[in-house]
Amino acid sequence: MRVLLVEDEREMAAWLERALAQSGFVPDHAHDAQTAEHLLSMSEYDAVIMDLRLPDKHGLVLLREMRNRGDITPVLILTAQGALQDRVRGLNLGADDFLSKPFALEELEARLAALVRRSRGRLVPQMHCGSLVYDSESRAFSLDGAILHLTPREHAALAALITRSGAPMDKAQLFSRVFDHDSDTSPDAIEVVLHRLRKKLAGSDVRIVTVRGLGYMLESLSVDP
Template sequence: MRILLAEDDLPLAEALTTLLTTAGYAVDYVHDGLSAMDLALAETFDLVILDLNLPGLDGLGVLRAIRARRNQAAVMILTARGASEDRVKGLDLGADDYVTKPFDVAEFEARVRSLLRRQAGLRAATIQLGPLTFDLVARQFRVGAEAIDLPARELALLELLVTRAGRVVTRDAIVQSLTTIDDELSGNAIEQYISRLRRRLSPLGLNLRTARGLGYFIEKPREGP
């Protein structure tokens, strides 16, 4: 999942970027409104986190521009402005959530997960594929009671494949979801991640297939008789 963070408080921006990247998200962050608008309209993001008091163009102006282009990314407003009229204006312009500073980190993470689940069209708290369970709240894979520990990028890739099980995920979609504008993810690197995940899934009876020239998909297990 890819997130754009627009925050002019540098220490806070760095702390949130570290928090989100540690959780396995690809995060681009900018410190002014014009950069936020340009990047949001040029790239594809699952979630945009906007401070309202951005220099150059405020967060509401960025939000207005995003929605005017029918950009469907989820938008969280993160601001010290907690007045009712500010909340109403932000939500009326198309924000999906409104979080005021200071905020509880655990609640912030939960709100991010909730918005990303909603963005992916997922309503249940878990996804079950054969013996593999993905807890969308904890972002944790399990087989029975045993948790599967994965490096951040493998976790993000498996999450992408599992949430779209039965559908082909293109290489472009993988790159778009797993990287920032400063990252590179070669075809060979993707193949290596796919190979590692395939070795993990095969003993569980789950097939990670290659759709030649298109991408990859996890074959949904057949339902019982």
């Protein structure tokens, strides 16, 4: 999935580019509206992530110009907390979704995937690992048919692991999916989250294993027919 990130804050942009790439997206970065317009004219994108406070042009002006020339690429706008006026104007100009800063990476990815599915008319996909099911539209996990109740960090960790079910994810990558990019939390805190998850998965056909030198992996103990 190719995504254009329009964000002038360098630290935020670098973190998002790195995190999106690790999650399987192919991100291009534009630090201002002029660069975004150039990239949009040269390539096709599945979605655009757009900050509104750009150095050369307001994001809503860029959005309006996109829609005026017939560009229907789904646009997710990043807004300040509680910026109702921006949301209303954005909807009127053709924005597809909004996400308030600060935000969780997991929510950004889920919203992006939902935007692209809607634009392509696709059915809502589900991810499976044994009896564990993740519905990426409702963002709910179920285990043996029952809803699995998770804290936000447990949810973020399990969502990251199920997207790579059967393949290991290294510790630093998993940490970046669970904790905020500016968090002062020790990387070892991910062990606490995984310990709690293992307890909630205990007794089922799904487990989280440590792969020495490679990280952590979600695997199913059941044998497919």
